[in-house]
Amino acid sequence: MVCGVSTAAEHLDDAATGDAHGRDDDTGTGDRHGGQRRDPQPAHRGLRSDRRDARLGTASSIVATWSLRFLLTAAALAVLWWVLGRLWVIVLPLALAVLLATVLWPPTRLLRRVMPDALASLLVVVAAIAVLTGLVVWLSPQIATYVEELADATTGGLEDLQNLVTGPPFNLAENEVGQAVNQAVDQIGGWLQGNAQTIAGGVLSGVTTVGSILVGALLAVVLCFFMLKDGPRFLPWMSALAGPHAAPHAAEVARRSWTTLSGFIRAQALVGLVDAVAIGIGLLVIGVPLALPLSVLIFFGAFVPIIGATVTGILAALVALVSNGPTAALIVIALVLVVQQLEGNVLQPILVGHTLDLHPALVILAVTAGGSLFGIVGAFLAVPVVAVGTAIVRYGRERLDGPHPPLHVDPPPPPAPAEPPVDAPGS
Numbered sequence: 001m002v003c004g005v006s007t008a009a010e011h012l013d014d015a016a017t018g019d020a021h022g023r024d025d026d027t028g029t030g031d032r033h034g035g036q037r038r039d040p041q042p043a044h045r046g047l048r049s050d051r052r053d054a055r056l057g058t059a060s061s062i063v064a065t066w067s068l069r070f071l072l073t074a075a076a077l078a079v080l081w082w083v084l085g086r087l088w089v090i091v092l093p094l095a096l097a098v099l100l101a102t103v104l105w106p107p108t109r110l111l112r113r114v115m116p117d118a119l120a121s122l123l124v125v126v127a128a129i130a131v132l133t134g135l136v137v138w139l140s141p142q143i144a145t146y147v148e149e150l151a152d153a154t155t156g157g158l159e160d161l162q163n164l165v166t167g168p169p170f171n172l173a174e175n176e177v178g179q180a181v182n183q184a185v186d187q188i189g190g191w192l193q194g195n196a197q198t199i200a201g202g203v204l205s206g207v208t209t210v211g212s213i214l215v216g217a218l219l220a221v222v223l224c225f226f227m228l229k230d231g232p233r234f235l236p237w238m239s240a241l242a243g244p245h246a247a248p249h250a251a252e253v254a255r256r257s258w259t260t261l262s263g264f265i266r267a268q269a270l271v272g273l274v275d276a277v278a279i280g281i282g283l284l285v286i287g288v289p290l291a292l293p294l295s296v297l298i299f300f301g302a303f304v305p306i307i308g309a310t311v312t313g314i315l316a317a318l319v320a321l322v323s324n325g326p327t328a329a330l331i332v333i334a335l336v337l338v339v340q341q342l343e344g345n346v347l348q349p350i351l352v353g354h355t356l357d358l359h360p361a362l363v364i365l366a367v368t369a370g371g372s373l374f375g376i377v378g379a380f381l382a383v384p385v386v387a388v389g390t391a392i393v394r395y396g397r398e399r400l401d402g403p404h405p406p407l408h409v410d411p412p413p414p415p416a417p418a419e420p421p422v423d424a425p426g427s
Contacts, residue, residue, distance in 0.1 A: 093216045095381055097223035101231065102262040103269075104128055108228045121228035125221060139293045146289045249399070256391045264384055265303075271347045272302025275309055275339055279316065282335040286328050288320045304379050307367050309340060358387060 084091055104124050111120035227234075235254060239247035280295030288294075294316045301308035313336030321329035363383055370382025 089212070089216065090219075092377065093219040093223060095385075096216075096220040097227060099261065099265060099381075099384065100128075100220065100224040101227040102258070102265050104224065104228060105231065105262070117229050121225050124228065125225050129221070135296065139296060143290065143293050249395075253392055253395055256395060257388045260387050260391045261384055264387055268303050268305065271343055272299040272309075274347060275299070275302055275343060278339050278342075279313070279335060283316060283320070283332065286320065286331055287324060288316070288328065288332065289323050290319055294319065304367060305363050305383050307364070307371075307379065309336075309343065313340070358383070358390065362386065 107127075108120050108124045111123060115123075235251055238254060239251050242250040276295040276299035279298055280291055283291035283294060294312070297315070298309065298312045301312035313333075317329045317332045317336065320332040363386075366382040366386040367379050370378035370380075370385075372378075374381070
């Protein structure tokens, strides 16, 4: 009997102990010995912490590696920029010679079939110089004739402006206008006297710049002649110089660069021709003087994409304002805007877009940066340089990753709804 009571008591103690442990585990209050909370999964938390530390270490190593690469690349580009600045007297004629060679190569290639290479190249270069010289000689008398008329029109415009400010609603007295004009003249004269040495230095530097331009133009013509004469021999020479492993890549990069430059020149020439003809006809119909010189200027301005045509159109509107009045200037502005829309929405995507494949925003940034750094020459060379650089980068990407499929901006169409199952006969 006693044994039965003691056995039952032991079972009750064991049950009570199990209940206590169960409550401790459920409530997380700890055991009876320590009285502290225990982590149910300390091993898993330690493993997650180790993984997080490993990932942070890997990410830090990657960021440090790419930062070092970026700094080294920036340093190399800075050195290259410094070298180009020192050798700009050679780099600029070389770049102009390459662009001229892309323009003159088609007729040279035709003449090389019937005459020696040197003679064909010389004839094409001389013919190009003769055409440009003849164009300048032909347009100079017209410009000189209309300059006097524009000066008279400008004087008449100033008189109309004076009559406007002296009448209602301004009602300024003529002596007040005269005093304002005299003060402006005195200020200009004082500024000229105070900056006489600076102006003289600027004139001397301008003469030096003109001499440098002439020397650079002569060097560009000579280099263009040799490129036309020995152009087909350049690629084998460069391939032999690059070595057997790099020769295919160097040849492909040179081929793509040449194709990009020649396509850019041809496309911009067609765009400029359309702009010049359309705006020139409009200027003739309106009766704006200097219509033909302005058309020629619009043609050459098209070689500076987007910005060149805008600047030359503004110049044509100013000439119309001075010579024909505000109504004619507004008509010219409307004409320029219509032609610009035709160029931007039709000609540029068809002619230039397939050749360069550059976004208009990138073109504007390139022209702005080139113009701010190197003036008109930089604005002219900015887009060809960016286009060639883009072609080289694309070739490198193709060699590393393979050709990429075009990206689709629009979301994919939703999947077709599934057809309901057909019940079997007899079910």
